[in-house]
Amino acid sequence: MAAVGARHDDTPPGDRAVLAAAGIEKTYRRGVWPARRWVRVLQGVDLALAPGEVVGLVGENGSGKSTLMKVLVGALSADAGTVTRRGRLGYCPQEPVVYERLTCDEHFELFGHAYGLTDQAERRARRELYEALGFERYAATRTDRLSGGTLSKLNLGLALLADPEVLLLDEPYAGFDFDTYLRFWELVGERRQAGRSVLIISHFVTDEERFDRIIELRDGRAVPR
Incomplete structure (x- = not known):
């Protein structure tokens, strides 16, 4: 398994950042x-990712983790602050966004067109992701007939399809069995070695040595842990 080793430098990435957020504020109206x-x-919230960096984002329920992730990918506008992105983003939301009547193959084809991939590049990436995540036997299965774990694999695969420079994952291994969990970290290790950056949201982190840094959302701000 390709390990994700920890770095000894906890200095924020600064000008080297492929993704940077500064002064992000968001307020909701309740009731x-x-x-x-x-x-x-x-x-x-201030946050930055350097090339090849694997960062964990943790916090209690309601701390704003998913809100921040949506702001980073542009799915939600912030009340204040700026987000700078360099390169292509891959986003794996906590709840998969799929079409129930389409098969896994058809989802990859659809997303490949959206990413602007050639048919050959999409098919090659699709084969590699099926093999890496171990769900090729479900290629022709409609998503409304997939188990929760297989749906999570498809969700992750779609985020990885275009080989993004920055991968943003919201609770990506929820529903994974242990074998798939290890496969997931192999993929993360390969991306790190290729200079790709990964930001992982999780309620808790058990394998801290796999991350370069862990950031906690606390009282509306991002603090090193």
Whole structure:
């Protein structure tokens, strides 16, 4: 298995960053009138990823992890702050966004067209992902007939399809068995060695040695752990 070794330098990536967020703020309106209130979820988050860096983002439920991830990929606008992206992003949301009547193969074809891949490049990447994640036997299966674990594999595979420079994963191994969990870290290790960056959201981190840095969202801010 390709290991993801820890770095000895905890200095923020700065100008080398392939993804950088500065001063991100986000407030939500909760409840109904007259009990309506405003809740500040993100209160000036700063975050940066260097090439080839694997970073974990942890925090309690409701701390704003998924909100921050959506801001980073552009799926949600921030109230304040800036996000700078360099290169292609791959995004694996916590809840898979799939079409129930399409097969796994058809999803890869659809996403390949969206990414602007040639048919040959898409088919090659698809074969490699099926093999790496071990679900090629479900290639012709509709997604409404997949188990939760296999659906998670497809979700991850679609994020990896275009070989993005930055991979953003929200609870990516939920539903994985142990063998798939190890396969996942092999893929992460290969990406790190290729100079690709990975940001992983998780409620908790058990294998801290696999990460270069771990950042905690606490009181609306990102702090090193």
